Amino acid sequence: MSLIDHTHQADAQSWVTSANAPDTDFPIQNxxxxxxxxxxxxEDARVGIAIGEQILDLRKAASLGRWATDVEVMLQALAQGDLNTFMAQAAAxxxxxxHALFDALLAGSPQEAALRAALLPQSEAQMAVPCRxxxxxxxxxxxxxxxxxGKLFRxxxxxxxxxxWVPIGYHGRSSSIGVSGGAVRRPLGQLKAPDADVPVLASCKRLDYELELxxxxxxGNALGExxxxxQADEHLFGLTLLNDWSARDVQAWEYQPLGPFLAKNFGTTISPWIVSxxxxxxxxxxxAHPADDPQPLPYLDSAKNRSEGGYDIELEVFLQTAAMRVAGLSxxxxxxxxxxxAYWTLAQMLTHHASNGCNMQPGDLLGTGTQSGPEACEGGSLLELSLGGKQDVILPNGEIRRFLQDGDTVIIRGHxxxxxxxxxxxxxxxxxxxxAPELP
Amino acid sequence: MSLIDHTHQADAQSWVTSANAPDTDFPIQNxxxxxxxxxxxxEDARVGIAIGEQILDLRKAASLGRWATDVEVMLQALAQGDLNTFMAQAAAxxxxxxHALFDALLAGSPQEAALRAALLPQSEAQMAVPCRxxxxxxxxxxxxxxxxxGKLFRxxxxxxxxxxWVPIGYHGRSSSIGVSGGAVRRPLGQLKAPDADVPVLASCKRLDYELELxxxxxxGNALGExxxxxQADEHLFGLTLLNDWSARDVQAWEYQPLGPFLAKNFGTTISPWIVSxxxxxxxxxxxAHPADDPQPLPYLDSAKNRSEGGYDIELEVFLQTAAMRVAGLSxxxxxxxxxxxAYWTLAQMLTHHASNGCNMQPGDLLGTGTQSGPEACEGGSLLELSLGGKQDVILPNGEIRRFLQDGDTVIIRGHxxxxxxxxxxxxxxxxxxxxAPELP
Known part of the structure; x- marks a missing residue:
């Protein structure tokens, strides 16, 4: 375990009292x-820090608080709404x-009086994709x-x-990444039933989510280096939850030989906060990989990766259908x-990605792929839970799903x-x- | 054929005399x-127009020339080095x-005296990727x-x-796109020989180019629309030449099931000028597709696409090895x-890409894929010309290639x-x- 500093102390409390609730996602340690x-x-969008049920507005905090010069310089850049420049800073x-923000938000901080005016309730804020x-x-x-x-397709x-051997990955679409709270439109796409002679353009019938981080x-790194x-840990900024919406019927017909394309790029949803x-x-x-599996090639191996390359993060998927919403059901x-x-760590994903010299840039996003557990009930997509669309998933209110219907809200949570x-x-x-839109 | 306007008249001449040379790439019609x-x-990079051997510097042209108000507004934005905002303008x-630039550069234009000071020889300019x-x-x-x-892989x-049926495509990497005149570094990658038990990290042995536009x-379009x-033609800005550098040995091992990744994303080279x-x-x-091939689904078909969806553009690949350079050989x-x-048109590529609602943005780049002709000698990559690396390509100076060697310069030309x-x-x-870099 790395050195744990005082910002991780479990008994630290904030003067923002909602941050001290035991079940909050955003205690002062976050x-x-x-x-x-x-x-x-x-207003122009600005960078903020979630603290309990509040947001610390860094534009206001920069001017209202008392900060060491180097901290103030960073805050001024963040106050412009530019998270990418801060992401590019060295880890130290x-x-x-x-540390400066933790100390300022700590119960008893002399900054409390000044910074109270820099808080905005999260309920009054509209979030955006946090960086370019x-x-x-x-x-x-x-x-x-x-x-x-793999069993379903092959x-x-x-x-x-x-x-x-290879941390398999592929390039996705950045333009269609949106932040939590919005909508995803069911796509049109070419579908070909196994027994059909020709494909048709139709609305996706097998719309799915994927649970990812x-x-x-x-x-980043220079091209060619x-x-x-x-050094991989130094190049990682933080994590979000990610829903890789997937059109399974489009995917099955289009994906050979170059991989998923329109089956995936109509929308990706991320949670609004980047947990550092x-x-x-x-x-x-x-x-560690199981002993009877191949051990990573040396370029994907390190003592630190073996001793602490993994992260213990619980992940959950919730569904609220339109009927449940009408009935007031959660x-x-x-x-x-x-x-x-996961079979590969974050550090291995990054190092593999850059192993050919591909240049990573501050703000680039790497999805982990779907995080299913070993049990059948732990599948991270409906494709898995419905055994490829062959078995009903029965909801507590009696509704059934094999894939998503219009009006379904998918919620990923993690802690x-x-x-x-x-x-x-x-x-x-x-x-x-x-x-879906009307057919042309 | 669409209405041809006066900017296409073959006998139009410019007061920039090098633009009137019969073999120039950049006549006044371009x-x-x-x-x-x-x-x-x-200096900050700025937008220019190639004219013969010169560049018309649009920052200088905006202030030195006399322009109608609407033209001046467009020039002022371009003068800031921001091509994307101009790309987003309506086609009209x-x-x-x-038309305004054509008229200003036309022989006999009253703007000649003022705009001469806005010219910079291309030989004195360093080009950059033209837009975000x-x-x-x-x-x-x-x-x-x-x-x-396909025959080689399957x-x-x-x-x-x-x-x-499907204009097959996949997402590539935008960060590693560079402009002509630079270098591409041979990548390291996981290679696994067919008879080897395990892969190794090594420098790519089968480095290749791909001839593309x-x-x-x-x-662009709004997400979901x-x-x-x-309407596809309205959404297309212009063409460049494109070299999709490819590591064939990396590709063979990594590409299943999600498509090419590190085999392709270490570098893509484009020509510096966007031909509108x-x-x-x-x-x-x-x-038209051959009559015995399936005809496009209705969403990929239009009368205009049938009558003028194609473009007659000659493409060539040249090679200069290090030994040729030393010997003074071209x-x-x-x-x-x-x-x-090509089997699909530019309009079909764009319409298919957006058919699921994926949002295209000004400055996005779509590669056409490798443009090989029907004859064996017309292969757009060494993989094709060497029959999968099994046959020597003999150069006039006696050198042989199956794949690229360090020091090889690959030049794509088109007209x-x-x-x-x-x-x-x-x-x-x-x-x-x-x-390649040293092995870690």
């Missing part, structure tokens, strides 16, 4: 970054700002997902021979899993806990399925 | 957009600027390439059943082909000609292979 504006305003400087995402890459680290889905050959890149495993790697330090865990949990089941540490949450990653 | 700064200067406004490329997508429209390469199944998106074929769709109007040609032509062989029209060229798309 301090995640997001981009917001006051709902309904025309990012940690420096975390230059490139978005989606990995495939969930081995249980890869095996289950019954004879579920897990391909490269899976345990996303990691934002901090400082790989990032060694020993610093906040997640207490939840690092040992990481969302129901469809499954839960944990990021500790990290362990004895002696404060619970760290991510906030909701939620979006609602809207009907 | 007027392509690029981003440049004076070599060695620290983009055409308006083209938010997302880069690579298609696979070269059916001869798809068939030949001898029993070269052209998959979806090829003649790239089309830049003009105005497809672009009908009837307006300049290419005279080279539109009828487009680059030799490896092949030539024509974009008219459009037809009787009664002025030749329109693209300028070189060139880059040199540098040695």
């Amino acid at each position: 301090l995640p970054y997001g981009l917001f504006r006051r709902t309904g305003s025309n 400087r990012r940690r420096r700002l975390r 995402i230059g490139d978005y890459t989606d990995f495939y680290t969930g081995i249980h997902h890869a095996t289950t889905v 019954p004879d050959n579920p897990l391909l021979p490269n899976y345990k 996303g990691v934002f890149v901090a400082g 790989p990032i060694p495993m020993a 790697m610093e906040a997640l330090e207490p939840f690092r865990i040992a990481f 969302a129901v949990r469809l499954m839960r899993s944990n990021f500790k089941h 990290a806990t362990r004895p002696g540490a404060r619970r760290i949450g991510f906030g909701d990653c939620s979006a609602t399925v809207m009907p | 007027l392509p957009y690029g981003l440049f700064r004076r070599t060695g200067s620290n 406004r983009r055409r308006r600027l083209r 490329i938010g997302d880069y997508t690579d298609f696979y429209t070269g059916i001869h390439h798809a068939t030949t390469v 001898p029993d199944n070269p052209l998959l059943p979806n090829y003649k 790239g089309v830049f998106v003009a105005g 497809p672009i009908p074929m009837a 769709m307006e300049a290419l109007e005279p080279f539109r040609i009828a487009f 680059a030799v032509r490896l092949m030539r082909s024509n974009f008219k062989h 459009a000609t037809r009787p009664g029209a002025r030749r329109i060229g693209f300028g070189d798309c060139s880059a040199t292979v540098m040695p």
Whole structure:
């Protein structure tokens, strides 16, 4: 375990009292970054820190608070709504700002009186995608997902021979990444039934979600210069929850030979807050491939990766249908899993991505791939829970699903806990399925 | 054929005399957009127009010339180095600027005296990627390439059943797109020989180029709103040449099941000038799939696409090895082909991409995929010319290649000609292979 500093002390309390509630996602030990504006305003979006039920507006905090010069310089840049420049800072400087904000928000801080005026209730804020995402890459680290889905697409050959050697990934679409709270429109697409002679353009009939985490890149690398495993952690900024919406019927027809395209790029939803790697330090865990699996090639291996490359993060998917909303019923949990089941670590994803010299940039987003657990009930998509659309998923109110219907709201939640540490949450990653456009 | 306006008249001459040379890529009928700064200067990059051997600096032209108010507004935005905002303008406004620049550069224009001071020789300029490329997508429209390469990867199944229905594409990496004149570093990657038990990390042994065109998106579409074929042309800004560098040995091991990733994202080279769709109007040609092939689904079909969806653009690949450079030998032509062989049109690529509601943005880049001709000698990559690395390609100086060696410079050239029209060229798309980094 890395050195745990005072910002992780479980008994630290904030003068923002809602941050001290035991079940809050945003205690003072978290301090995640997001981009917001006051709902309904025309203000430029600005960077804020979630604290309990409030947001600390860093533009106001920069001018109202008393800060050391180096901290103030960072706050001034963030006050412009530019998270990317801050993401590019060295890890030590990012940690420096975390410490300054922690100290300022700590119960008894002399900054309380000044900074109260820099708070905005989260209920009065509209969130935006937190930074400029230059490139978005989606990995495939969930081995249980890869095996289950592989069986559906390739019954004879579920897990391909490269899976345990290569952290498989592919490029996704950055323009269609949206923040929690919005909608995703059911796509039109070419569909071809197995027994049909020709495809047709139609609305997707097998719309699905995928439960993922996303990691934002901090400082990048120059084109042509790989990032060694020993330096990978320095290049990681923080995590969000991520829903990789998927049109399974489109995917089945289009994906050979170049991979998923229109089946995936009509929308990706992320949670609005980036939980920093610093906040997640207490939840690092040992990481090892099973002894009878191939061990990573040296460029994907390091002592630190083995001793603490994993992260123990609980993940859950909830569903609220339109009928449930009308009846006043809360969302129901469809499954839960944990990021500790991933076959590759965040550091391995990043190092592999840059191993050919591909240049990573601050704000780039890497999806982890679907995080299913080992049990059938832990599938991170409806494709898995419905056994490829062949079995009903029965909801508590009697509704059934094999794939998503219009009006369904999918909510991903995540949090990290362990004895002696404060619970760290991510906030909701939620979006609602809207009907497809008319056929042309 | 669309209405041809006076900016296409073959006998129009410019007061920039080098633009009147019969073999120039940049006659007054072309007027392509690029981003440049004076070599060695620290100036902000600015937008310019290639004219003969010169660049018309639009920052200087905006202040030195006399322009109608609406033209001046467009020039002022371009003067800031922001091509994307101009790309987002309606086609009529983009055409308006083209006409104003054409008239100002025409022999006998009263603007000559003022605008001479806005010229910079291309030899004194350093070019940059011309706009912010938010997302880069690579298609696979070269059916001869798809068939030949398909045979190498899947001898029993070269052209998959979806090829003649779906304009196959996948997402590429935008961060590693560079402009002509630079280098590409041979990547490291996981390689696994067919007879090896395990893969190794090593420098790529089968480094290749791919001959492509790239089309830049003009105005985009809102997320969830497809672009009908009837409107596709409005959304296309212009073309560049594009080299999709490819590591064949990396590709073979990594590409299943999610497509090419590190085999492709270590570098993509584009030519510096974007040749506008307006300049290419005279080279539109009828487009039809062979009668015994499936006809496009209605959403990918339009009368205009059939009558003039194709573009007659000659494409060539040249190679200059390090030994040739030392001996003072010019680059030799490896092949030539024509974009008219593509199985899908630019409009079909765009409309398919947006058919699921994926939001295109100004400056997005769509590669056409490798443009091989029907003959074996017309392969758009060394993989094709060397029959999968099994046959030597013998160069005039006696050197042989199956794949690229360090020091090799690959140059893509392209131009459009037809009787009664002025030749329109693209300028070189060139880059040199540098040695791989040391193994970690």
